Amino acid sequence: xxxxxxxxxxxxxxxxxxxxxxxxxxxxxxxxxxxxLFPMELIAQEVSTERFIPIPQEVLDVYRMWRPxxxxxxxxxxxxxxxxARIYYKYEGVSPAGSHKPNTAxxxxxxxxxxxxxxxxxxxxxxxxxxxLAFACAQFGLxxxxxxxxxxxxxxxxxxxxxxxYGATVHASPSPVTGAGTKILAEDPGSTGSLGIAISExxxxxxxAEDTRYALGSVLNHVLMxxxxxxxEALKQLPEMPDLVIGCTGGGSNxxxxxxxxxxxxxKTKLRAVEPEACPSFTRGRxxxxxxxxxxxxxLMKMHTLGHDFVPDPIxxxxxxxxxxxxxxxxxxxxxxxxxxxxxxxxxFEAGVHFARTEGIVPAPEPTHALAETIAEAxxxxxxxxxxxxxxxxxxxxxxxxxxxxxxxxxxxxDFALPQERIDQALDGLPG
Amino acid sequence: xxxxxxxxxxxxxxxxxxxxxxxxxxxxxxxxxxxxLFPMELIAQEVSTERFIPIPQEVLDVYRMWRPxxxxxxxxxxxxxxxxARIYYKYEGVSPAGSHKPNTAxxxxxxxxxxxxxxxxxxxxxxxxxxxLAFACAQFGLxxxxxxxxxxxxxxxxxxxxxxxYGATVHASPSPVTGAGTKILAEDPGSTGSLGIAISExxxxxxxAEDTRYALGSVLNHVLMxxxxxxxEALKQLPEMPDLVIGCTGGGSNxxxxxxxxxxxxxKTKLRAVEPEACPSFTRGRxxxxxxxxxxxxxLMKMHTLGHDFVPDPIxxxxxxxxxxxxxxxxxxxxxxxxxxxxxxxxxFEAGVHFARTEGIVPAPEPTHALAETIAEAxxxxxxxxxxxxxxxxxxxxxxxxxxxxxxxxxxxxDFALPQERIDQALDGLPG
Numbered sequence: 001x002x003x004x005x006x007x008x009x010x011x012x013x014x015x016x017x018x019x020x021x022x023x024x025x026x027x028x029x030x031x032x033x034x035x036x037l038f039p040m041e042l043i044a045q046e047v048s049t050e051r052f053i054p055i056p057q058e059v060l061d062v063y064r065m066w067r068p069x070x071x072x073x074x075x076x077x078x079x080x081x082x083x084x085a086r087i088y089y090k091y092e093g094v095s096p097a098g099s100h101k102p103n104t105a106x107x108x109x110x111x112x113x114x115x116x117x118x119x120x121x122x123x124x125x126x127x128x129x130x131x132x133l134a135f136a137c138a139q140f141g142l143x144x145x146x147x148x149x150x151x152x153x154x155x156x157x158x159x160x161x162x163x164x165x166y167g168a169t170v171h172a173s174p175s176p177v178t179g180a181g182t183k184i185l186a187e188d189p190g191s192t193g194s195l196g197i198a199i200s201e202x203x204x205x206x207x208x209a210e211d212t213r214y215a216l217g218s219v220l221n222h223v224l225m226x227x228x229x230x231x232x233e234a235l236k237q238l239p240e241m242p243d244l245v246i247g248c249t250g251g252g253s254n255x256x257x258x259x260x261x262x263x264x265x266x267x268k269t270k271l272r273a274v275e276p277e278a279c280p281s282f283t284r285g286r287x288x289x290x291x292x293x294x295x296x297x298x299x300l301m302k303m304h305t306l307g308h309d310f311v312p313d314p315i316x317x318x319x320x321x322x323x324x325x326x327x328x329x330x331x332x333x334x335x336x337x338x339x340x341x342x343x344x345x346x347x348x349f350e351a352g353v354h355f356a357r358t359e360g361i362v363p364a365p366e367p368t369h370a371l372a373e374t375i376a377e378a379x380x381x382x383x384x385x386x387x388x389x390x391x392x393x394x395x396x397x398x399x400x401x402x403x404x405x406x407x408x409x410x411x412x413x414x415d416f417a418l419p420q421e422r423i424d425q426a427l428d429g430l431p432g
Numbered sequence: 433x434x435x436x437x438x439x440x441x442x443x444x445x446x447x448x449x450x451x452x453x454x455x456x457x458x459x460x461x462x463x464x465x466x467x468x469l470f471p472m473e474l475i476a477q478e479v480s481t482e483r484f485i486p487i488p489q490e491v492l493d494v495y496r497m498w499r500p501x502x503x504x505x506x507x508x509x510x511x512x513x514x515x516x517a518r519i520y521y522k523y524e525g526v527s528p529a530g531s532h533k534p535n536t537a538x539x540x541x542x543x544x545x546x547x548x549x550x551x552x553x554x555x556x557x558x559x560x561x562x563x564x565l566a567f568a569c570a571q572f573g574l575x576x577x578x579x580x581x582x583x584x585x586x587x588x589x590x591x592x593x594x595x596x597x598y599g600a601t602v603h604a605s606p607s608p609v610t611g612a613g614t615k616i617l618a619e620d621p622g623s624t625g626s627l628g629i630a631i632s633e634x635x636x637x638x639x640x641a642e643d644t645r646y647a648l649g650s651v652l653n654h655v656l657m658x659x660x661x662x663x664x665e666a667l668k669q670l671p672e673m674p675d676l677v678i679g680c681t682g683g684g685s686n687x688x689x690x691x692x693x694x695x696x697x698x699x700k701t702k703l704r705a706v707e708p709e710a711c712p713s714f715t716r717g718r719x720x721x722x723x724x725x726x727x728x729x730x731x732l733m734k735m736h737t738l739g740h741d742f743v744p745d746p747i748x749x750x751x752x753x754x755x756x757x758x759x760x761x762x763x764x765x766x767x768x769x770x771x772x773x774x775x776x777x778x779x780x781f782e783a784g785v786h787f788a789r790t791e792g793i794v795p796a797p798e799p800t801h802a803l804a805e806t807i808a809e810a811x812x813x814x815x816x817x818x819x820x821x822x823x824x825x826x827x828x829x830x831x832x833x834x835x836x837x838x839x840x841x842x843x844x845x846x847d848f849a850l851p852q853e854r855i856d857q858a859l860d861g862l863p864g
Contacts, residue, residue: 166788403590
């Protein structure tokens with residue numbers, strides 16, 4: 001039931017996405033430029049033109065610990081809404097780390113171990129990705145060093161604990177152990193950090209050591225491709241083709257992982273990405289070349305971005321607080337292959353509580369965005385009488401985010417207005 | 433694959449367990465004595481002599497949200513130990529509340545709703561049971577009011593949050609809203625509470641209101657019976673009969689739920705209960721009639737007890753901190769139908785970290801007791817070369833217990849010596 005291949009959508013697109021550029025030369029980067037950061041097999045996947053790439057047996061053996069993940073019909077949610085829509089959700093929270101992230105952490109750790117790498121570095125916001133990579137490294141005997149955004153490091157000690165249980169070393173970012181971190185701390189000793197800063201730190205350490213590489217939890221082509229195990233399973237599990245697939249987007253891997261196989265197999269299926277109003281890269285960002293990190297260590301990628309200096313307001317959906325977006329998804333959005341909407345924090349938590357009380361699972365703040373949109377769509381169907389088939393991505397549980405639900409239930413949660421001038425200001429600094 | 437019947441082991445025993453007694457008359461209690469606390473269908477299950485009791489369709493519909501639960505072969509753990517033993521574990525952490533507790537919370541809520549009850553009260557220690565009953569009440573439209581032991585209420589805010597997300601009202605116990613709580617607070621305003629006190633509060637409120645009943649998460653016959661869904665599933669999932677079933681015991685429902693069907697089907701299978709050294713009711717308690725709660729509101733039950741005044745040291749396995757034990761299991765222990773051992777807190781957490789790094793799942797503090805014993809048994813097999821087949825109960829995950837792992841990893845966790853005089857003193861007050 002676990003698929004034997006990942007699906008690479010790029011050869012099925014009318015045109016490939018624009019290449020990443022080297023910031024010094026503004027020329028497309030080659031495999032050698034990426035070699036200090038990634039092992040060759042992952043670089044090959046990043047630029048592959050094969051539609052299907054076999055999943056190695058060693059990776060399948062670990063996937064089997066929680067895959068295939070369940071696909072549920074949301075009977076109780078439907079009933080509570082009185083909708084004629086049929087709602088299905090694919091639940092990735094059954095993984096050891098509690099989200100879809102291990103789907104790519106495991107192959108990334110595997111290919112690095114195979115290439116003789118000793119240690120992986122990475123960044124993490126709320127800790128979903130860091131704990132997934134820590135788990136994967138424990139499976140393949142790799143060391144794991146994580147830079148965790150300071151705000152989350154202080155507010156979410158249990159994700160940090162989880163990484164430690166799996167044997168990882170965790171730094172608050174900005175940290176004094178890197179040049180990038182030291183520089184930022186000198187300017188602002190009280191910095192609460194950002195994903196962009198943490199990426200700079202992890203990349204700096206990986207690039208400097210021969211036996212160390214870097215791993216990214218979203219955005220890149222190979223990451224999105226690893227996540228297609230979600231959609232491939234859903235294709236086999238669903239009793240009917242969906243009219244609409246809804247997923248939340250931060251870097252884009254969860255949405256892409258569920259949606260891409262349906263683009264291949266079903267002409268009637270439409271896709272909708274949901275992002276937070278506080279970090280609206282699709283709906284209010286610019287499609288332009290930008291850095292993936294704050295310090296400008298990464299190649300330039302053409303993507304929907306709010307500017308690499310943009311620091312999103314502290315919404316609880318830490319996994320969606322990224323200034324950029326997957327270049328592949330950005331390209332497809334420009335081609336009109338899916339739509340995107342933004343949702344406010346409080347309407348998302350309202351949906352999360354509604355979902356928990358009907359379906360039992362308490363959704364992480366990130367997928368509450370997809371659920372808020374799913375509920376809104378189901379209520380539209382109630383008005384029109386349309387028996388729309390909706391598939392949504394429940395990419396993780398909220399066991400480490402219950403303080404946020406407490407704030408919502410106590411009426412203390414706020415929404416964040418994002419004035420246009422803040423976006424304009426951040427975009428002003430775009431390179432190129 | 434979900435079983436269609438619960439298994440009631442009582443008719444298969446050589447003799448039935450001694451009956452509960454009314455403390456005033458010292459005569460066996462009848463159904464009418466229990467009617468203020470439980471609906472008639474649950475009372476009937478408590479005293480049933482039928483071997484199999486059909487699971488209602490409404491309960492199966494909710495079980496289906498997470499059942500059947502996975503049964504895994506612990507290949508990676510075996511390999512890390514170099515043992516010839518074959519280790520299997522049944523994982524109950526995939527339930528919405530994260531443990532085996534919803535297996536009984538759901539039928540209890542169902543039978544109460546069917547009987548026209550409006551509200552359920554209960555106690556909870558670390559919060560596993562309270563969040564399970566809150567989830568179950570949300571499924572059947574019941575109100576839920578929980579008394580949570582003060583120490584956990586303050587130290588584990590996220591379990592409290594989870595109950596609130598499911599719509600329950602949560603009090604710290606002892607609380608000023610009951611007579612029992614008020615009395616204890618008057619004597620000791622800083623009381624951190626105990627399960628025995630919280631039971632007194634929940635029972636008091638249920639007994640006083642016509643439309644309110646009480647629910648207990650372990651100990652009673654019907655609770656153990658509901659948990660046999662675990663063992664019935666495991667029987668069908670296992671490729672070979674186990675030589676040994678190992679489970680942790682607090683009130684006994686997790687151990688009984690996994691083990692009872694194997695007692696019925698396999699003559700070669702031996703059972704071993706594992707309890708904490710800090711709360712050793714089987715290995716150091718007395719088999720005697722005692723109250724289930726601190727205030728003495730419950731009937732007297734013949735069980736292995738440390739005395740209803742006994743307050744266990746604050747180990748992190750809150751679910752195992754109960755002075756008594758299931759009367760049914762106590763009777764079977766006296767009949768020599770299984771063995772029992774005790775494990776210290778630190779050896780349990782050591783096993784938990786070992787398990788997390790090999791099998792991926794971080795076990796709750798309670799099942800680390802079973803895992804510590806499983807690992808010890810597997811290492812014995814390594815010495816003898818015996819290819820023993822071991823089945824263990826992984827009854828929940830540690831997503832709400834990571835602070836405890838942090839303490840262990842930081843070297844700050846302590847073991848608790850339990851001097852014999854503390855046990856003697858508590859047993860001294862036994863009634864009868």
